[in-house]
Amino acid sequence: MIxxxxADDEALIRAGVRLVLDTAADIEIIAEASDGAEAIEQTRRHRIDVALLDIRMPKLDGLAAAEHIIKLTPATRVVMLTTFGDDEHVARALRAGAAGFLLKDTEPDGLIQAVRIAANGDAILSPKITRHLIDTYIGPEDTRGDLARQRLQVLTDRERDVLTLIGNGSSNADVAKALLVSEGTAKAHVSRILSKLGCTNRVQAAILAHDAGLLPPL
Known part of the structure; x- marks a missing residue:
């Protein structure tokens, strides 16, 4: 059970998300929160697999709450609830180690699948939107590019290929299909890459791939 x-300050949004997730037999909403401080407290109190956090909340916003939760309970996967107008805030969340983001108008099936993906350890990456965020708010900068290329020197050629796929939004299943290997092997490659690069998750690895120039322009 996931x-x-x-966490959202709008009761109507919480009710709508709950209505959708309650239809999935493998997902259970353990706790709700209306502000960031309460979200942190609820995460401390319960063993949470996936935290869905609205970016804009009173007392403590979702960004600050995400940073606290990621540090306090690294096993909890944080997914931000956002709109297209929150690009800059999402970029900050990805830098902090969030597993990704969901638009508030996501279709019900997409919401359920996203929670499952996050719980499985994959990032919620829409390649086009994520690359737009990276290009607009994160880079490139010459110094950042040099540092990223230095960090990537620890990778083998195969691992660089996998990192490029990650940067383009590929799931473990996509990586396995592209490289003609099992999904278990693909997952092992990804885990090894994250460890070597000191990345919390695939999103941070994707940012490094972008900064190092591995990804072609959109």
């Missing part, structure tokens, strides 16, 4: 925390 244990979920839902």
């Amino acid at each position: 244990r979920v925390l839902l």
